Amino acid sequence: MKFLLLLCLTLTLQAQLKKPILLELFTAEGCASCPPADELISAVDQLQPIPNADLIVLSEHVTYWDHSSKDRFASTTLNNRQLGYSQLLKLEGVYTPQLIIDGKYECVGGNGPEAKRLILEALKQNKPLLELNANRINGKIKTNVSFFGLNGATILVAIAEDNAETKITKGENAGKTLKHTAVVRALHTIGTAEGLRTDRTVELPLPPIASNFRVVAFVQDSKTGHILAAAQLKL
Amino acid sequence: MRRLALFLFATTLGAYAPNLNPVQWKLSGTPTKLTLHATVAEHYKLYSLTKPKGGPIPLEIKVRETDWVPAIKPIQPNPSPTLEGEIDFQIPLKLAKPLPKEGLTLHVDLRYQSCSDQICLPPTKRELEITLNPQSK
Numbered sequence: 001m002k003f004l005l006l007l008c009l010t011l012t013l014q015a016q017l018k019k020p021i022l023l024e025l026f027t028a029e030g031c032a033s034c035p036p037a038d039e040l041i042s043a044v045d046q047l048q049p050i051p052n053a054d055l056i057v058l059s060e061h062v063t064y065w066d067h068s069s070k071d072r073f074a075s076t077t078l079n080n081r082q083l084g085y086s087q088l089l090k091l092e093g094v095y096t097p098q099l100i101i102d103g104k105y106e107c108v109g110g111n112g113p114e115a116k117r118l119i120l121e122a123l124k125q126n127k128p129l130l131e132l133n134a135n136r137i138n139g140k141i142k143t144n145v146s147f148f149g150l151n152g153a154t155i156l157v158a159i160a161e162d163n164a165e166t167k168i169t170k171g172e173n174a175g176k177t178l179k180h181t182a183v184v185r186a187l188h189t190i191g192t193a194e195g196l197r198t199d200r201t202v203e204l205p206l207p208p209i210a211s212n213f214r215v216v217a218f219v220q221d222s223k224t225g226h227i228l229a230a231a232q233l234k235l
Numbered sequence: 236m237r238r239l240a241l242f243l244f245a246t247t248l249g250a251y252a253p254n255l256n257p258v259q260w261k262l263s264g265t266p267t268k269l270t271l272h273a274t275v276a277e278h279y280k281l282y283s284l285t286k287p288k289g290g291p292i293p294l295e296i297k298v299r300e301t302d303w304v305p306a307i308k309p310i311q312p313n314p315s316p317t318l319e320g321e322i323d324f325q326i327p328l329k330l331a332k333p334l335p336k337e338g339l340t341l342h343v344d345l346r347y348q349s350c351s352d353q354i355c356l357p358p359t360k361r362e363l364e365i366t367l368n369p370q371s372k
Contacts, residue, residue, distance in 0.1 A: 030290035031355040064357040069289040093255040095354045108253055108353050170289020 017129070018054040020230040021122050022218055024100040025057065025109050026082045027180075028074060030065030032172035037097030037109030042181040050116070053123055056216055056232045058158055059183045062096060069170040073161075073183050081187070088225035103225040130229040134215040139206050141235070145190070145217045146199040150228050153193045153219045155200060159186040162212040162234065182216070185209055193219060253354050254279065262343055262363040266334055269326035269365065271296060271309065271343065273318070278351040280317040284309065284324075287316060291348035292358055296324060299342040303330050338368040 025041045027034045038059065043049075045057045061074040062082055082094045089106055097109025102125070105118040133144040143157055160182040167177050185207040191200050218230040257276035264270055275281045286293035296309040310325045311318075326343075345361040 028355075032290065032350050033353050033355045062357075065290055065355065067288065067290060067292045093356070095253060095255060095356050097354070110353055170287075172290050174289060 020054045022227045022230045023057045026098040028065035029071040030171045031096040034097045057182045103227040130231040132217045132231040140203045144201045150193040158216040161209045262365045271324040273322045284311045295346040297344045334369045338366045340366045
């Protein structure tokens with residue numbers, strides 16, 4: 001009964017708050033079509049243009065544009081994440097810049113109107129409140145995640161650099177200084193939701209990050225890829 | 236910045252559905268020459284054999300070596316780092332010995348990347364084959 005009351009309180013609270021929507025941009029520094037999408041995601045992060053949405057962005061750099069020039073933010077973990085979405089969403093393949101919205105919808109990363117349409121669609125889905133606390137302690141990030149329900153779903157935590165810049169010397173973007181927002185530097189699976197309420201605390205290694213960073217926690221249905229809850233905290 | 240950001244979210248100039256298979260290939264030939272024909276979809280470009288280092292991979296065309304066919308270097312019609320529309324790559328053949336009566340099947344392996352002004356695709360591999368007959372000219 002006590003849990004039920006808490007659950008009702010949480011859902012009521014959630015209804016009063018902005019709904020979190022996770023926007024994952026698969027991008028690369030060697031990709032000639034990506035800079036407009038990087039700009040768009042940066043603008044969305046700063047301006048939060050949809051009034052009742054808390055748009056949580058992540059820039060996820062993939063390695064397949066790394067011919068003779070390395071994108072320092074790219075990793076095969078993120079390649080695999082993009083491939084996973086391609087299979088779950090039954091897409092024809094992967095490309096950059098690709099925007100995945102709440103693990104459920106996808107569009108070309110630079111297509112603002114389509115992204116907005118899909119975000120409004122994603123807003124129709126209710127999500128339980130995810131409480132996130134994070135502190136930097138002795139070179140680690142102590143992170144606590146708690147929420148009700150979502151039994152069996154996967155809990156993930158991304159450590160993302162708030163703002164990063166790279167001066168590109170090779171390829172079609174040569175000569176440009178590319179600016180990135182919420183660049184994923186580490187992505188951890190920290191467990192699975194269990195029972196009526198999940199409360200998980202972990203200590204995560206702090207990746208080498210030049211500027212400020214944010215912790216983004218989200219709960220994902222492993223069968224469908226849908227994002228069921230999300231929150232972010234800027235440190 | 237604010238004005239630019241709102242503009243980006245509100246408009247997309249020339250948006251079109253992404254084509255994830257924008258390059259079509261066709262192989263034809265005779266015992267003296269193969270022709271590899273590429274058709275690159277509208278809005279897309281193919282990174283060529285001569286693309287400089289950095290970013291996407293350059294096009295690779297490899298004719299698998301056999302007792303009849305040693306290593307071959309394909310010829311690109313122009314030196315541009317990116318190619319669009321219809322392109323013919325010429326692959327001259329110098330057979331080391333006469334073709335067998337039953338014909339000879341050659342395999343050509345391709346690896347390439349392509350981009351439009353809106354999306355870029357990861358490296359793609361294709362395998363093509365052609366059977367050359369002694370009678371074909």
